[in-house]
Amino acid sequence: MPASPSTARAINDRLALRLLQQDGPLTATQLKNLTGLSRPTVADLVERLQEAGLVHVVGESGSQRRGPNARLYGIVADRAYLAALDVRTDGVAVAVADLLGVTRAEASLPVEEGTKTRPAVERAVAMVERAARGAGAASLHSVAVGAPGLIDPVSGELRDTAGLPAWHRELVKELQRRLPATVVVENETNLAAVAEHRAGAALGRDTFALFWLGHGVGAAVMLDGVLRRGASGGAGEIGFLPVPGTSGIPSALHCDGGFHSLVGSVAVRELAAGHGIATGGAAGQGGTGGGAEREQDPAAAFAVRAALADGSGRGEAFLSALADRVALGAASVVAVLDPGCVVLAGEVGRAGGEVLAALVEERLARLSPLPTEVRAGTLGGGAVLRGAVLAARDAAQDALFAPAL
Template sequence: MPASSMTVRAVNDRIALDLLQGQGPLTAGQLKTLTGLSRPSVADLVERLQTAGLVRVVGEAGAERRGPNARLYGIVADRAHLAALDVRTGSVSVVVTDLVGAVLAEATLPVGHGAGPGPADPVAEAAALLERTVREASAARLHSVGVGAPGLIDPATGELRGTSGLPAWHRSLVGALQQRLPATVLVENETNLAALAEQRSGAARGLDTFVLLWLGHGVGAALVLEGKLRRGASGGAGEVGFPPVPGDGLP
């Protein structure tokens, strides 16, 4: 069944936004070349994105060029904000950015080691840290929160599964954030996220198939085959199983 015109427009808009985010401001002519779309289609998508408040004119392509063809279009960076949490066994780090990845605020806090009379609540500590960092960043439009954590992700539910050697509060964190925040909260295995980062802008850029080996308290791996991250039927593709690493730590 052929895709509807609405679906085609949505796909084209997403491709253009990905290009603008990854390569910076572009002219309509550059978008035409990179997307393979016709000039009228590019003009239509630029108009749609401008109307939606996602794209605006940010300059011209050169001092000698003038007019519509020289206009550079860029993403409206403060249209929404993103947050990322790096969850460790005893700490949480938070980064808040705009839509083009500029860091607006960041913080790190040991969790689960409260000095008060009662036991510390790592989930509450992590959620409070995120909320404070969002306020410091003046991120009024928090769109999405990405959580990177060790352990396996259940492909059916998208939730962290119980894993031997990891604290139980990891599994409760995502649900707590979903209840407290008006934003989409997603969780992914930390090694898989590292592989995606390397594929996008690191050592694996331009590679369709590679393995990233993760050395920490244990050993794990992420598999990217034919351009796609492979998690496996149970979410454990590439996971060696958290075997202990001899010695007190990595050199």
């Protein structure tokens, strides 16, 4: 049965908005060519979107003015403001962006170990509110929070996880209570995968697995362009993956003895020291796994960069041993998912770059019959915050573009 006129208009409007978001600004002629719609239909939808306050004229195409056909239409960027939070065990970072995803303000707040829950939460929320004011936002439309641990796939709530501070859960609740905004929570490694998929190493790959190598270790799985979170929200908790070469096996309460014990930052630092490679920085504390960190624990990344710059065989030996370890976990994931591509993200993955990626790929070819490309992440520790901005923007667009559905 053909769509009703109102449904057809809604579909056309949303298509135009998405094109303006992705490729804009555009002229009416460009919209006509991209959508395949007639010129009168495009003229009508542009008028509707302007009246709704979603689209406006931002200039003219060409070097000379040529009338209405030369008008460039774009999304009204300040139609909504968004906030993205990267919540770590030792602090919070926030970015406030407009509807186009352009960052208007940034701030960060360290939270020392032992800080009581209430003061930590109050300071973090106050920081978000100050950043919003600094961006010129009267209010926030959508907020996306990237946090370590498990996110309940049904309720969307951050679950209790051993080893994480209590203020994490309370911060999310307080943001929901205090801000007139939609607040969404996502596992931080998943957000890193979103960022690498749209603007980083996984651009052009709709199916891949991302390994976060940082203070902790985690993975994200994207199949056919969709994040796969698992039945309990725990897909990708590879820090708990039993692998050979550790002193024990992991438990339900802690990932010691799992893959984390081989490639977490403390393990990488110790491996480097054993090969005579300087680590620099401060070693991070052991975690519960699944940890995408900002550039807060540079010791492991420093060691990888030092090994790459080392003129002796020590650097090669260290990188070879590290690649052996990474490949063990990657081979298990590849055997189950066959993603065709693995992205080594986080500060260690970025520091290792193409050299470490090539070493891991070569070892994977020996361990698995499934052809797998290994790429180095390009966004480093900032991938979580970048992914949170994208998630907040998606939430705002879904709500604001809803009248066009």
